[in-house]
Amino acid sequence: MELIKLEKPEKLIDENNIRVDGRKLNDLRPIKMEVGVLPKANGSAYVEMGGNKILASVYGPREVHPRHLAESNKAVFRCLYRMATFSVDERKSPAPSRRENELSMVIGQALEPAIFLNYYPKTMIECTILVIQADGGTRCASINAASLALADAGIAMRGLVSAVAIGKADGKLIVDLNNVEDQFGEGDLPIAILYPLKEVSLIQFDGILTNEEFQQCINLAYDACEIIFNKQIEALHKRYSKEIIEKDNKKEA
Amino acid sequence: MSSYDVIPEIEKNYIKELLSKGKRLDGRALDEFREIKIEKDIIKKAEASARVTIGNTIVIIGIKVSAGPPYPDSPDSGVVTINAELLPLASSHFESGPPSAFAIEVARVCDRGIRHSDIIDKTTLCIIEGEIVYIIFGDIYAISFDGNLFDAGELALTTALSSLKIPEYEIIESENGKKEVNFINSWKKVEVNDIPVSISIGKIGKTLFIDPDEKEELALDSRITFTFNKNNELISLQKGLSGHFSKEEILKGMEMALSKVDMLRNKVIECIKDFE
């Protein structure tokens, strides 16, 4: 029995090129990023992108469980993506779905190239992502959060990973799909970019695009990820900035 | 902290020594709770939600409402199901997979507080007797573990239930007489008549203390969780772990717990007071 039925709106983009949530074609949704939110984890981050609310934790490097899975020359990177039962309109069973298992793998593969795994042989680095509210593009928001959590844990990395989903609605290319656009649009292209090399570590696509449109999407992705990347840097700086130290000093005075 | 469920003997002895002098590692008194913060309505997609922080323990809960058949032995009552998830997110001690015995214990202890109090009259959740009732799911997620999930879980659960709205419905009868329920976009408050409160007491040696944190939990000989209703009557009790309590210790524990019930209940009341 469905409580709220997601209905296809008459138009996804109006005659002024404004989307259903009031955004322009190339606008990202509002982003909030916070680093070091979980006191027990080695590294953690909380990210909001539009209605998405994502928590990411990193534990490790630590001993591998079970031991026989250890690799002699590098760390094992394990990524777990889970959606809370209440993160979607209709309650989702807590047991992992096939989609969650696929995304665990895909997100892990997007992040792994950024980590210097060979610096931690015979260990395990575990990243857990919990979506507490979903609103389209959770895998991209998850990658952004996990990237921050890995950096926060002090793990040796080549750089951060930033991700966004580009898509198509009513024939026009749009940046950062929300849930409605994801469900009812004509294309969904999540992309993750590994900095500083600026290479693609995740790319998937469903829909229909011409060759030209596809190239445009890649360019849009690079531009959008640049913005996201800067927000990630800002969040890391905020967490470890001197102001925090000075505030502590004042408290003790 | 080690990833292993073993605490160094030195730490265990030190905790015990401090306790015998009425002190704890973090400087708290024996009957003192860590700082508690409660927020409601943190997840819009949930019909109700809450986040509770006790020290460094953080739990969130989301309530989802649907409709379905009642239990055969209570055809006029709605169904309330409580579940707890302890993901590796919260602690290096938690593993992914089906709920552990600990997760199940947390869910069941929180559930009993709801079941045996008057918080919700389940007969008000009936739609068509014997056929369709409201089904309420409360899923508790630990997102940071530093001990005492029972108390944190119960606070989250009662806060969320006290700020829950369920959708109105219309009953549509088809030609062959079959009734169907459609939820409509109009919401009503669930009537809440109680706020049960759980308080966990730990025991090490001969010392009882309130709100054990993670380190203390690893050193515990035993544990008791008391749940009280709004009249401060005992409605549920759970002894956990091995170890044992004397009769006097149980009564002393209950006294200690009772001394904090109002404080905890007031925190919930404070949080939900502006719920429209």
Place this chain on the structure above:
Amino acid sequence: MFDEDNFNENGELNNLNKDEENKIKSEIGNNETKSKKEEEPSRKLVMPGELLDEGNYKAGIGTYIADKKIYAATLGLLEIKGQYINVIPIKGPYIPKVGDSVIGMVINTSIVSWKVDIFSPYIATLHATNYLNRPFNPLRDDIRQYIDIGDTIYAEIISFNRTRDPVLSVRNKGLGKLKGGRLIHMVPTKVPRLIGRRGSMINLIKDYTHCKFKIGQNGVIWLQGNKIEDEFLVVKIIRKIEREAHTLGLTDRIKEFIEKEKKRSDVDNGVN
């Protein structure tokens, strides 16, 4: 330093050679001795993947080389020491180093050795023959009567490389099983700050708090005091050092802090 194939023939991770790295680490305490008049710019926070240099310096700790440029490999503080650009990590696991003294908890035993959690991704081993300083016959001796699971030991790392987990030794003076006292965990990279240049910080703390210390490079500190209040004060001091590890003039500020705390506790206890 983090070059892809940067392992030497012994299979040891080639940070820098150990002498260089120790020199750089002890330099961290050096900032203490600079007079306040010599204002050194406070160290810049850098991000993983941040471009640090394009051909002027050599790659030091916490950096990697790609396309002849030096990038930061971790979140940390930028430091230029002579020809080297280093990034001192803000956080990170303790990677065992031969020669380090560490404090660990026994989590398991084999017939002739103990498995020790040294709060690192790598589990260490202590052999019975090393502990007892004589041959050990498992048929006649039970290893657990000497050290049991849950016991804490202070030991030195005598070997560690890519192919073998760390091996411990308790042969040197001051090492062995620890009794009584308590343990405090701190961020391993900030342990040098707790010690200070030539022990200036730790000696200051010892003088004021009258506590005995054993310091593990793995971020575990064992301490034993005469009064619980002294031990609690040490915890406060360590947390303050952790928060302010990368600032200047810390030793003086800690001294002030201790004096203030002692005065406050004297007032609380009604001492004039």
